[in-house]
Amino acid sequence: xxxxxxxxxxxxxxxxxxxxxxxxxxxxxxxxxxxxxxxxxxxxxxxxxxxxxxxxxxxxxxxxxxxxxxxxxxxxxxxxxxxxxxxxxxxxxxxxxxxxxxxxxxxxxxxxxxxxxxxxxxxxxxxxxxxxxxxxxxxxxxxxxxxxxxxxxxxxxxxxxxxxxxxxxxxxxxxxxxxxxxxxxxxxxxxxxxxxxxxxxxxxxxxxxxxxxxxxxxxxxxxxxxxxxxxxxxxxxxxxxxxxxxxxxxxxxxxxxxxxxxxxxxxxxxxxxxxxxxxxxxxxxxxxxxxxxxxxxxxxxxxxxxxxxxxxxxxxxxxxxxxxxxxxxxxxxxxxxxxxxxxxxxxxxxxxxxxxxxxxxxxxxxxxxxxxxxxxxxxxxxxxxxxxxxxxxxxxxxxxxxxxxxxxxxxxxxxxxxxxxxxxxxxxxxxxxxxxxxxxxxxxxxxxxxxxxxxxxxxxxxxxxxxxxxxxxxxxxxxxxxxxxxxxxxxxxxxxxxxxxxxxxxxxxxxxxxxxxxxxxxxxxxxxxxxx
Amino acid sequence: xxxxxxxxxxxxxxxxxxxxxxxxxxxxxxxxxxxxxxxxxxxxxxxxxxxxxxxxxxxxxxxxxxxxxxxxxxxxxxxxxxxxxxxxxxxxxxxxxxxxxxxxxxxxxxxxxxxxxxxxxxxxxxxxxxxxxxxxxxxxxxxxxxxxxxxxxxxxxxxxxxxxxxxxxxxxxxxxxxxxxxxxxxxxxxxxxxxxxxxxxxxxxxxxxxxxxxxxxxxxxxxxxxxxxxxxxxxxxxxxxxxxxxxxxxxxxxxxxxxxxxxxxxxxxxxxxxxxxxxxxxxxxxxxxxxxxxxxxxxxxxxxxxxxxxxxxxx
Numbered sequence: 041x042x043x044x045x046x047x048x049x050x051x052x053x054x055x056x057x058x059x060x061x062x063x064x065x066x067x068x069x070x071x072x073x074x075x076x077x078x079x080x081x082x083x084x085x086x087x088x089x090x091x092x093x094x095x096x097x098x099x100x101x102x103x104x105x106x107x108x109x110x111x112x113x114x115x116x117x118x119x120x121x122x123x124x125x126x127x128x129x130x131x132x133x134x135x136x137x138x139x140x141x142x143x144x145x146x147x148x149x150x151x152x153x154x155x156x157x158x159x160x161x162x163x164x165x166x167x168x169x170x171x172x173x174x175x176x177x178x179x180x181x182x183x184x185x186x187x188x189x190x191x192x193x194x195x196x197x198x199x200x201x202x203x204x205x206x207x208x209x210x211x212x213x214x215x216x217x218x219x220x221x222x223x224x225x226x227x228x229x230x231x232x233x234x235x236x237x238x239x240x241x242x243x244x245x246x247x248x249x250x251x252x253x254x255x256x257x258x259x260x261x262x263x264x265x266x267x268x269x270x271x272x273x274x275x276x277x278x279x280x281x282x283x284x285x286x287x288x289x290x291x292x293x294x295x296x297x298x299x300x301x302x303x304x305x306x307x308x309x310x311x312x313x314x315x316x317x318x319x320x321x322x323x324x325x326x327x328x329x330x331x332x333x334x335x336x337x338x339x340x341x342x343x344x345x346x347x348x349x350x351x352x353x354x355x356x357x358x359x360x361x362x363x364x365x366x367x368x369x370x371x372x373x374x375x376x377x378x379x380x381x382x383x384x385x386x387x388x389x390x391x392x393x394x395x396x397x398x399x400x401x402x403x404x405x406x407x408x409x410x411x412x413x414x415x416x417x418x419x420x421x422x423x424x425x426x427x428x429x430x431x432x433x434x435x436x437x438x439x440x441x442x443x444x445x446x447x448x449x450x451x452x453x454x455x456x457x458x459x460x461x462x463x464x465x466x467x468x469x470x471x472x473x474x475x476x477x478x479x480x481x482x483x484x485x486x487x488x489x490x491x492x493x494x495x496x497x498x499x500x501x502x503x504x505x506x507x508x509x510x511x512x513x514x515x516x517x518x519x520x521x522x523x524x525x526x527x528x529x530x531x532x533x534x535x536x537x538x539x540x541x542x543x544x545x546x547x548x549x550x551x552x553x554x555x556x557x558x559x560x561x562x563x564x565x566x567x568x569x570x571x572x
Numbered sequence: 573x574x575x576x577x578x579x580x581x582x583x584x585x586x587x588x589x590x591x592x593x594x595x596x597x598x599x600x601x602x603x604x605x606x607x608x609x610x611x612x613x614x615x616x617x618x619x620x621x622x623x624x625x626x627x628x629x630x631x632x633x634x635x636x637x638x639x640x641x642x643x644x645x646x647x648x649x650x651x652x653x654x655x656x657x658x659x660x661x662x663x664x665x666x667x668x669x670x671x672x673x674x675x676x677x678x679x680x681x682x683x684x685x686x687x688x689x690x691x692x693x694x695x696x697x698x699x700x701x702x703x704x705x706x707x708x709x710x711x712x713x714x715x716x717x718x719x720x721x722x723x724x725x726x727x728x729x730x731x732x733x734x735x736x737x738x739x740x741x742x743x744x745x746x747x748x749x750x751x752x753x754x755x756x757x758x759x760x761x762x763x764x765x766x767x768x769x770x771x772x773x774x775x776x777x778x779x780x781x782x783x784x785x786x787x788x789x790x791x792x793x794x795x796x797x798x799x800x801x802x803x804x805x806x807x808x809x810x811x812x813x814x815x816x817x818x819x820x821x822x823x824x825x826x827x828x829x830x831x832x833x834x835x836x837x838x839x840x841x842x843x844x845x846x847x848x849x850x851x852x853x854x855x856x857x858x859x860x861x862x863x864x865x866x867x868x869x870x871x872x873x874x875x876x877x878x879x880x881x882x883x884x885x886x887x
Contacts, residue, residue, distance in 0.1 A: 406745040410727065414734055418695075418725045421711030433711050438725050476716050476840065479675050480707030498812075513804070515813035540814040544801035545668050570707055572675020572717065572817040572838075 049087050052095040053080050063095040067157070097123070106340070107156075108282055113334045113376045114147065116289065117281045125173065127166060129279050134162075154338045166279060167271035168214055171221035171240075214271060215241035222268065225261040232264070243268060288324065288381035290314035297336040297373025304333075304365055304374060309358065311379040316354045325350025325387035331361060333368065334376040341368055346411065348440045349404035350385040356405050360412050404440045427520050429481060429568060475518060476538065478548040478569030485566035488549065495555035499539055502547065504567045509541040517551075532563075538571065546571035636687045638778075640855045645836070650828035656684065657776045658794035659769040663757075663783040665800035665820075670706050670784065673799040675717065676819050677780050679838045681750045682718050682853060684778055688749035692777070694719065695742050697727045697735050697753040702784060716841045717817070718853030732759045739779065740768060746775035753779070757787045765791040795829070798822040802835050805858050816840060818858055834858075 049069035053060045060080040072087045083090055104120050111118045114137070117129035130143065137143035140162050151158045161172035214221070217240050219232050231254075237243055243251070248265060255264040269275035290311045298304055308331070319326060327350050331343040343364045351357065403418070411417040418438040426432045488504040498514035516537030522528070532553040540546045547570060553563035637653030639646045646653070654660065660680070664673040681694050696709060708728075711721045725748075729735050732755075739753040751772075760783070769792050772779045781793070799822075804815035817840065822833040835858035 403745075403747045406742060406747055409741055410738055413737070414727075414729060416728060418727055420725055421709065421714075421721050423711060423721065429710075435708075435726065477710055477712035478671075478707075479678065479710060479713040479717065480671055481710040481713070482707045483703070513806075513812060513814045515810065538814050540804060542803075543668070544803040544818065545671070546801075546804075546814055546817075569710060569713070570671035571713070571814070572672055572678070572819075 048091055049074065049089065050091045050093075051080075051083065053092050054095040054097075060092075105282065107338075109332075109340050110334060110338055112283065112332065112340075112378070113291075113293070114143065116283075117279060118283075119279050119281050121170065125170070127169070127279055129281075130162065165271060165273040166277050167223065167267065168273075170223060171214060171217050171271065175217050175221040215239065215244070219243065222264065222271065223261065224264055224267050225259075228255060228257075228262055228264055231255075240268070240271070244272075286380045286382050286384075288315060288318050288326070288384060289378060290318070290380075291376070291378045293376045294374070297375045299370050299373040301365065304368075304370070304377075305362065307374075307377050308361060308365065308379075311377060312354050312357050312361070315379050315381060316352045316357065319352040319381060319384065323386055323388075324381075324384040325352045326357065326381035326384055328381070328383035329357065329361070330380045330382055331364075332378040332380070333370075333374045334378075335371045336373045336375045337371050339371060343368070346408075347404070348407045348411070348417070349402075350387045351405070352387065353405070356408070360408055363412065407438070407440055426523065428523060429477075429520075431523075431526075476571075478538075478546070478571040480571075481548075481569040482567070485550070485568045488565050488567045490549065490551070490565040492551075496535065499537055499549055499565075502539065502541070502549065502567075504547070509543075509545070511539045512542050513540040514538065520550075532560075536568070638684055638687050640683070640836075642834075642836075642855055642857050644857055645832070645834055645855070648823060648830045648832045649826065654680075654778075655794045655827070656687070656778055657773045659765055659772050659779040659781065659792065661765075661781050661783065661787065661791055661793040661796040663785070663787040663796070663798055665786060665798055665822075667785065669800050670702075670782075672801040672817075672819050673782055674706075675817050675838070676797070676799050676821065676836075677752055677782050678714065678717055678719060679817075679855065681752060681778075681780060683855070684750045685719070685723060690749075691723075692747060692749040693723045693725055695725045695727065695748045695751045697729060697738050697742070697751070699732065699735055699754040699756070700728055700730045701756075702754045703728065705784075717838070718841060732756050736764055736768070740771045742775075743768065743771040743777050743779050744775045746777060748775075748777050750778040750780055753781055755781045755783050757783045757785050760787065760789070760791065762790055762792055765793055769793065793825075795826040796824045798824055802858065805837060 047068055049072050050066045051062045051069050051074060052064040054063040055061075056077070056079075058079065062074060062076055062078045062080060062083055065074050065076065069087065069090065072090075074083050074087060074090070080092065100123065101120075104123070104126070108118045108120050108126050111126055111128060115128045115130050115133045119127045121127045130140070134140045134143045137146055144160050144162065147160055148158055159173050161169050163169035163172055218238060219240060220229055222240065222243075232238075232243070237246075243264070251265045251268070255262060257263045260266055266275060270277045292307055292311055294307065298307065311331075315326075325347075327347050329345045329347070331345070333341040333343070335341065343361065345357075345360050345364070347356075347360075407417045418440070419435045420438040422434050422436050424432055424434055486504065488502055490499045490503075491501040492499045496517060498516065499511050502509045502511055514537050516539075517535035518537075519533055519535050521533045522531035534550040534552055535554075536548065536550045538546065539549055548568050549565060550568055551563050551565050553561065555563055638656050639649060639653040662673050662677045662680075664670050685691065685694060698709065709724075709726060711724070714724060715721060727738060729738060735753050735755065736759075739751055742748055742751045760781070765781070768779050768781070781791075786798070800820040802818040802820040804818040807813060807815045816837045818835065818837040820833065821836050823829075823831050825831060836855050837858050839854050839856065841853070
């Protein structure tokens with residue numbers, strides 16, 4: 041959607057009661073006296089040149105979430121607030137930007153550059169910050185009163201553009217705020233206004249018991265006292281961050297946007313070393329890492345990396361991240377980078393070889409490098425307690441640990457799933473199979489034509505893949521009956537044969553079904569594997 | 573360590589002050605210097621010895637050579653056996669010999685594992701196309717051949733380029749005793765094999781390339797083997813049954829050795845030899861008598877009664 045020309049009244053409309061209603065208006069429309077929730081017909085009558093566009097709630101939310109993740113450059117704890125606000129927990133971060141005032145200015149400058157109209161407030165509680173950001177401070181209340189904001193539903197008089205509410209002394213500043221700033225629903229507001237209670241200060245003057253008795257609603261929006269306590273900080277309110285921050289993260293804000301690969305690589309190296317130093321000090325290793333790149337045009341790129349085994353080896357982490365930097369679209373440049381260890385686990389610090397530098401990598405590190413490039417990593421062939429060859433084995437993720445490949449501890453690293461269903465092999469019971477098995481086995485047995493004497497003579501001639509072979513040796517049959525406890529219908533008993541043709545090539549054949557059973561189809565032959 | 577400076581002759585004695593101290597040293601000073609040098613040398617030697625004791629991976633340590641265990645074959649290999657930290661080629665003689673080639677490669681990898689000091693596992697990089705064409709590896713079959721499934725890791729990859737990259741990285745990482753990889757003949761050239769053999773040297777593992785068809789072009793491998801199936805020697809208890817895996821092996825090129833060809837067989841897992849696991853899993857030579865007519869004759873003799881039956885049916 042192209043941006044509306046500056047200076048012309050513009051509004052987003054949505055379907056409301058009795059036709060289209062204004063959902064949002066720009067500054068010039070507001071100057072013309074248009075307000076939220078107004079009917080489009082009325083607005084058109086007042087301002088004929090009004091430009092409109094259909095409001096798309098989904099896109100709006102997506103863009104708000106995008107902005108929220110961009111705001112993580114200021115604080116790791118960000119949450120979207122309703123449809124048009126963002127909440128940041130600035131505890132312990134404002135000094136990084138030179139204090140709350142500087143941080144606010146920086147936010148306002150950047151957001152204004154991206155074309156957002158902002159109103160930023162700092163306060164000790166979520167409720168107070170919400171109220172201060174959404175409601176004009178008492179000084180400009182008179183100017184605001186001229187705008188015909190409809191008090192219906194959940195619409196509030198919007199602040200004027202570019203206004204910045206500074207942090208007010210929480211006790212004083214909120215006293216004069218209207219009761220709408222309490223985040224309560226319309227019914228509660230109406231009741232309070234009828235009682236002549238118009239400001240938060242007047243509510244605070246009332247005895248608590250009477251407030252609690254009057255507004256004992258189930259939902260928080262009905263309960264005035266709870267909201268009041270949240271505002272003043274007597275009741276704790278939690279902020280649900282979109283990305284819960286990790287305790288291990290490294291952040292670099294750059295003076296100038298960096299666009300070159302070398303530049304980004306240098307920053308990344310610094311980040312990795314900073315993060316690794318943190319991890320190492322606490323004897324932790326990263327399992328899941330996320331590299332966030334904040335673009336100067338307001339976008340954000342994210343590079344997730346997983347590790348097979350917890351590691352805090354900077355060389356290894358860099359080797360995983362650097363190739364991904366090549367595929368990155370830096371846009372107009374990157375102006376901040378964050379590296380987070382989302383998931384960590386304790387690692388036992390290992391000393392390097394004393395006499396020589398052990399240049400090799402561990403199996404887990406090798407697996408990470410493969411996984412970083414390919415879809416599947418190292419797998420091992422695990423035996424399953426079944427006689428049916430297709431089920432007798434499964435290809436599973438190789439159990440890896442920082443010290444290497446630990447197949448003996450299968451149960452520890454691979455989650456056990458109902459052993460009686462999967463047929464996990466009890467240790468030491470299903471050893472090397474007593475019957476010889478082929479080296480290679482086909483995923484789906486391949487149909488073949490076989491000449492054999494009836495009912496169960498050895499195969500004499502095999503036609504498979506359009507070539508006929510004379511079979512000179514054979515061993516069998518080895519009968520494998522279907523496993524009734526698997527409840528798969530239509531399986532028939534199989535007779536397996538090891539055969540060798542005149543050239544010495546070996547095949548593993550089976551006959552599906554038995555001769556002499558009149559019901560059903562005649563038996564079929566399949567080639568199931570090839571032996572060395 | 574501090575090395576005390578040698579006393580300069582001019583400063584030490586009351587004789588003439590001379591410019592060239594080395595030439596005009598007095599005899600007792602020379603013996604003193606010699607003693608000092610000898611002492612230092614001894615100290616260095618002692619330090620080096622302790623280094624070697626610490627250095628477990630030291631290449632100077634003698635190791636069991638990677639061999640076949642058959643005098644006739646080993647005579648063709650160089651003195652130290654097959655090079656462990658190098659690349660070896662395996663190619664089938666013709667299309668149907670792929671399974672045999674893979675079996676022989678596995679047997680070689682098992683031999684290699686036996687002489688690996690750290691008992692590192694074996695990695696097999698399979699190409700997805702080969703898996704469809706000739707089937708996937710069967711762990712039970714490998715165990716029967718003699719490789720326990722704990723010692724094998726498998727990677728399945730789609731592109732040939734990925735196979736080379738992975739094989740190179742695996743060889744370099746030094747986590748595996750041997751790295752086996754399927755290879756499409758048309759993609760292999762001198763550069764790739766050179767790279768792979770260098771990485772094998774770096775990670776001290778063996779690379780085994782299994783070609784999908786007969787390959788004649790030059791490679792940088794240490795040895796090149798050509799495999800064909802061979803009639804297996806009949807088993808004494810069951811002459812009509814296929815015997816142990818057998819291959820017609822051609823060693824077409826080996827550095828520092830001689831080419832040759834043999835009929836080899838491999839002793840797989842023996843059903844009743846669990847008490848003596850080392851009795852199984854070894855190569856042995858097939859004498860010519862098993863190769864041709866005799867085994868075929870016995871097989872036909874075994875089938876003779878069946879052939880007399882009138883009813884045959886195709887299924």
